[in-house]
Amino acid sequence: MLRLLSLLVLLALPVQGEEIVLGLSRDEVAITANFDGSDVMIFGAVKREAPAPGGGPLEVIITLAGPSESVLVRRKERRLGIWVNTDSVEVDVAPSFYAVATSAPFRDVLTEVEDLRYGVSIPRVIRSVGAPANVANSETFTEALIRIRAASGLYQILDSQVDIEEETLFRGQIALPAALTEGEYVARIFITRGGVVMDEYQTSIAVYKAGLERWLFEMSRNQPFWYGLMSLAIAISAGWLASAAFRIFAR
Amino acid sequence: MQVYLPIAEVSVNAFLLLGLGGIVGILSGMFGVGGGFLMTPLLFFIGIPPAVAVATEAVQIVASSFSGVLAHLRRKSVDLRMGTVLLIGGLVGAALGVLLFNYLKSLGQVDLLVKLCYVVFLGVIGGLMFVESWRAIRRSKVVGGPPLRKKHGWVHALPFKLKFRVSGLYISVIPPLIVGLLVGILAAIMGVGGGFIMVPAMIYLLGMPTKVVIGTSLFQIIFVTAFTTMLHATTNFTVDIVLAVLLLVGGVIGAQVGARIGVKMKAEQLRILLAIMVLVVCGKLALDLLLVPSELYSLGAARGH
Numbered sequence: 001m002l003r004l005l006s007l008l009v010l011l012a013l014p015v016q017g018e019e020i021v022l023g024l025s026r027d028e029v030a031i032t033a034n035f036d037g038s039d040v041m042i043f044g045a046v047k048r049e050a051p052a053p054g055g056g057p058l059e060v061i062i063t064l065a066g067p068s069e070s071v072l073v074r075r076k077e078r079r080l081g082i083w084v085n086t087d088s089v090e091v092d093v094a095p096s097f098y099a100v101a102t103s104a105p106f107r108d109v110l111t112e113v114e115d116l117r118y119g120v121s122i123p124r125v126i127r128s129v130g131a132p133a134n135v136a137n138s139e140t141f142t143e144a145l146i147r148i149r150a151a152s153g154l155y156q157i158l159d160s161q162v163d164i165e166e167e168t169l170f171r172g173q174i175a176l177p178a179a180l181t182e183g184e185y186v187a188r189i190f191i192t193r194g195g196v197v198m199d200e201y202q203t204s205i206a207v208y209k210a211g212l213e214r215w216l217f218e219m220s221r222n223q224p225f226w227y228g229l230m231s232l233a234i235a236i237s238a239g240w241l242a243s244a245a246f247r248i249f250a251r
Numbered sequence: 252m253q254v255y256l257p258i259a260e261v262s263v264n265a266f267l268l269l270g271l272g273g274i275v276g277i278l279s280g281m282f283g284v285g286g287g288f289l290m291t292p293l294l295f296f297i298g299i300p301p302a303v304a305v306a307t308e309a310v311q312i313v314a315s316s317f318s319g320v321l322a323h324l325r326r327k328s329v330d331l332r333m334g335t336v337l338l339i340g341g342l343v344g345a346a347l348g349v350l351l352f353n354y355l356k357s358l359g360q361v362d363l364l365v366k367l368c369y370v371v372f373l374g375v376i377g378g379l380m381f382v383e384s385w386r387a388i389r390r391s392k393v394v395g396g397p398p399l400r401k402k403h404g405w406v407h408a409l410p411f412k413l414k415f416r417v418s419g420l421y422i423s424v425i426p427p428l429i430v431g432l433l434v435g436i437l438a439a440i441m442g443v444g445g446g447f448i449m450v451p452a453m454i455y456l457l458g459m460p461t462k463v464v465i466g467t468s469l470f471q472i473i474f475v476t477a478f479t480t481m482l483h484a485t486t487n488f489t490v491d492i493v494l495a496v497l498l499l500v501g502g503v504i505g506a507q508v509g510a511r512i513g514v515k516m517k518a519e520q521l522r523i524l525l526a527i528m529v530l531v532v533c534g535k536l537a538l539d540l541l542l543v544p545s546e547l548y549s550l551g552a553a554r555g556h
Contacts, residue, residue: 033493035255036262072551082540084363085549144548178253178262179298213257213493220258220488228484231310231492232477235499239317242503246322 018058019047020189020201027203029176029185030210037178040064040205043171046191052167056194059102059109060162060170061120063190064205066097066154067183073141089141093127096181098149101158101172111195118190118197122146122155153177182208258491259303265497267297272311272498276505279315280322281513282465282525284446287312287476288373288532290498291443299494306483306490307498312444312476314499315506316469322510323466330417330463334470336424337431337449341475344435349482352440368441370537376451377529383455384522391519418459418467426457435475444472447529454522461518 025041042062052058071094077086100121102109115121128142135141149155154177162172185205191198209217220227252265271293275286287308294304323329355364411424430452438445446468453464484490513521 031255033255034253036253074549074551076544076547076549083542083544141548144546145550148546148548148550178255179260181260209257213255216492217257220484220490220492224485224488225481227492228481228490231484231490231495232313232480234492234496235310235314236317238496238499239314239319239503239506240321242318242507243321246504246507247325 017048017050017053018191018198020191020199021045021047022189022201022203024187024203024205026205028206028208029180030208031180031182031213032209032211033213035178035180035213037180038176039173040176040187041171041173042187042189043169044189044201045169046167046199053193055196058164058167059104059192060164060172061103061109061188061190061192062101062162062172062174063120063188064097064099064174065095065125065186065188066181066207067185068093068095070094071145073145075141075144087135089128089135089138091126091128091142091145093125094145094149095125096183097154097176097185098122098125099156099158099174101156101161101174103160103162103164103170105159106157109192109195110190110197114192114195114197118200120188120190122157152179154179176207180207254493254497256299256303256491256494258489259299259307259494261298261300263297263299263494268494268497269501272315272501273505274501275311275498276315276318276502277509277512278505278528279312279446279469279502280319280506280509280511281516282446282450282509282521282528284444284450284468284525286315286446286502287443288369288441288447289528292532292536299491300489302487302489303491303494306480306487307494309444309476309480309483310490310492310495311498311502313473313480314495315502316444316472316476318503319506319510320466320469320473322507323469326466326514327417328462329466329470330415330459331467331470332413333415333418333420333427333453333457333459333463334467336413336427337434337453337467338471338474340428340431341435341438341445341471342478344432344437345439345475345478346435347432348436348439351436355440365441366536366540368437370533370540372437372441372448373529373533373536376448377526377533379455380451380522380526381530384519384526387519388523391517415459418457418463420457420459422457430456431471438475439479444476446472447525450525461521465513 022044029038046058071091072088073091074085074088076083106121110120115124119125126142126145146155162170164170185207187203187205189201253262254265255262271290275290278284278289279286290311291304291308294308295301320329412421413424414421434445434449434452437448449468450464453459453468454461480490
């Protein structure tokens, strides 16, 4: 029954004129002790059964999003001569990392309406539902969030940085910064003509701590008491070692 | 060489951390301060999340204080009896301080309170010490002999007197207990070992000789910060051991160097240098509060997570 239903749904969908076939330079990123950022190459091809349809040149958008979380944005104001945090707005959903790479300037590639529908540009992936009523200009808080994250390379706009060859092959590169959070990073690829999305493809890249980093992280969460004692033992023995070494050295 | 810190979740330059640890270690060995009041703001500056910076700094303080105390023990400049009395007060104070901190957190504005605490205490202590040691230096130049002090005040009229042989004192245990308690409370609120408050308190309130003060201060800092480390590790999970190791390798070496420099210097010179350092940090923090910040907005973890 279920299978029949899904078949019906599939049949009801419009026949895709163009389809994305995708490759990734890596489908996982291991964060080890000497992790210093990483480049992810996303490449693919557009498969078509019929000759290329009209409606403008083929354009490609690649997005990569880190795990979402809620963020508290605070604003400072001058009170009694000193700067203090006064208003704050909780942004409900904001990806910890987000990059948008396009094959041409963003607005030429995707219309406002399609952006709203698919949620592609940075302001569209951030969701801030309820700003408290007493906070004025609550939208400036979301802008500040984007500004701060963009300054540290966590939000990237890579206009015209996807290469397209022969309206078929495309290739884009996204640099992951060194300060990365663990989790599933979702890559989405859109092909558009005349600002309208023709096909969408989604895949994910696993970013996780490995080796010693993993072991220490797990221990700090699962055996916090022993982790604390271990830290102290290391501190004490390092202090003693330095003292002993200097005593020999001084003689 | 970049190193990824597993708990802080940022990547930092290892040599930068080794250097920072070394400099703060030298100061720690010279002045008997843990160096937390210097290192914690520095760690914020290089991008370590504040919660991780405060907790991890405690581990480094344990290491450099232990290394420093060994150097002072060999020189017999640690008053163990006085240290123990201060420590008892300190641990009670730290526990009270954590309670107070959580209460203030529930009221909001705890960040501001911590900063104001820093500015007020650093300013008052730095200022007083600067004036006092400046006078002492001038006096020693004019007269050519050590200054005469040790007046008999209200401190000496209290009961429960105890002999502190190393310090050459015969005073009541109540003042050191209260000093320890107050420093413990402040240390827990401000996230530091409290050496920069303890050292002047011992010199000016208890009348201990400067040389003994440094070793004794380090002795009690070890235990108070070890206690704080365990609290942070078990409740907030914010101790980053990789960060701690990088800082403490530099720190323990620096502490040994610092202890040797400290011996060669005059007490007044040591005090005036510490006073200047405290005033500089105070000035920096005060400017942060008074000047228009370059970015009015800041990001934080959402409430209730």
